[in-house]
Amino acid sequence: MTFLSKLQSFLKRLLPGLDVLALLTWAILLFKYWVTGQLKLLIHPNYFWLVFVTSIILFVLAGLKTWQLIKNISRKTTNLVDFESVQHITLFPPGWSSGLLIVTAIAGLAIPPTIFNSQMALQRGISESLPITQTQTQTFRATLKPEERSLIEWIRTLNAYPEPDAYEGQKAKVTGFVVHSPILPNNYIFLSRFIITCCAVDAYPVGLPLKLDGDRNAYPPDTWLEVEALMMTETLKVDTQTMKETPTEKRQLVLKATSIKTIPTPDSPYEY
Numbered sequence: 001m002t003f004l005s006k007l008q009s010f011l012k013r014l015l016p017g018l019d020v021l022a023l024l025t026w027a028i029l030l031f032k033y034w035v036t037g038q039l040k041l042l043i044h045p046n047y048f049w050l051v052f053v054t055s056i057i058l059f060v061l062a063g064l065k066t067w068q069l070i071k072n073i074s075r076k077t078t079n080l081v082d083f084e085s086v087q088h089i090t091l092f093p094p095g096w097s098s099g100l101l102i103v104t105a106i107a108g109l110a111i112p113p114t115i116f117n118s119q120m121a122l123q124r125g126i127s128e129s130l131p132i133t134q135t136q137t138q139t140f141r142a143t144l145k146p147e148e149r150s151l152i153e154w155i156r157t158l159n160a161y162p163e164p165d166a167y168e169g170q171k172a173k174v175t176g177f178v179v180h181s182p183i184l185p186n187n188y189i190f191l192s193r194f195i196i197t198c199c200a201v202d203a204y205p206v207g208l209p210l211k212l213d214g215d216r217n218a219y220p221p222d223t224w225l226e227v228e229a230l231m232m233t234e235t236l237k238v239d240t241q242t243m244k245e246t247p248t249e250k251r252q253l254v255l256k257a258t259s260i261k262t263i264p265t266p267d268s269p270y271e272y
Contacts, residue, residue, distance in 0.1 A: 018098035020065045025105035027058035032109065040268050041113040043199045115269050116194050118179040118221040121205035126179060126190050146170040146231070151193050152271045154253075155206045164253040167231040172255060175263065176207060178223045180216060184209060184236065189216045191227060191255060195271045203270065209236060210255040224266065228259035 033039045034052045043051070146167070149157065151174040158164075176191035184190070192207030210227060211234070212219070219225065235251045 023062035030055035
C-alpha cells in the first residue's frame with residue numbers, strides 16, 4: 001500500500017469524527033453565547049430560547065454520533081466499504097463541509113462579537129423615525145415624563161406626533177454613542193443607538209442631532225454619552241435617511257445640551 005493510499009484510508013476513517021466535532025463545536029459556541037450574554041449583540045431577546053434549545057439538541061446529537069462511532073469501532077465495522085456506502089452527495093469533497101463548520105465555530109469562539117459603531121451608522125443612514133415594520137403601539141407611552149424618555153422613546157414619540165415645535169423647551173436625559181456627520185455643522189453631533197428587530201444583520205441606527213456649546217472634536221466618534229438637554233427646533237441642512245452630500249433643509253427636533261457626561265459602553269448597547 002502506497003503512502004497516498006494510506007493517507008486516503010486514514011482521512012476516510014477520520015471523517016465520522018469530524019461530523020461529531022462539528023456538532024460539538026457548534027453546540028459549545030451557541031451555549032457560550034447564551035451563557036455569557038453575548039447573544040444580545042447578535043439577535044433579539046425573543047430568540048434567546050431558540051439558541052439555547054438548539055445548543056442542547058446539538059449536544060445530544062454529538063453524544064449520539066459519538067456513541068454510534070464507538071459502537072461501530074468496537075464491532076470493527078468502521079471500514080472503508082461500510083463508510084463509503086453511507087456517503088451522500090455533496091458539493092464539497094468528503095469532510096470539507098464538516099471542516100468548514102468546525103473552523104467557523106472555532107473562529108466564533110476565539111473572536112467575540114463586536115458592537116456596531118458610528119461608521120456603520122453613517123453607512124446605513126441615521127433615521128429620526130422607526131420603519132413601518134416596527135411595532136410601536138405596544139411600546140409607546142404618551143404619559144411618560146419627557147426627562148424619563150430614553151432616546152428610542154423620543155424617536156417613538158416623534159413617530160406618533162411628528163411636529164417638532166410641540167416639544168420645544170422639554171427636558172431630556174438620554175444616552176447614545178457619538179456620530180460625526182459630515183453634513184452637520186462642527187458644533188453638532190448625532191446621538192445615536194442601533195435597534196435590532198431580528199438579528200444584527202437587520203440592525204438600523206436612529207438618533208437625534210445634539211447641539212454643543214463648543215467644537216464636536218471634544219467628543220470623538222463612538223464615545224458613549226449621557227446627555228441632559230432641552231428640546232429645541234432648528235432648520236438644518238441634513239438628510240438623516242441617506243446622509244447624502246447634497247442634503248435639503250429640514251426643520252427638526254434638536255437636543256440642546258445642558259450637561260454631557262462620558263459613560264462606558266453599556267452591557268446592552270442595542271435597543272429592541
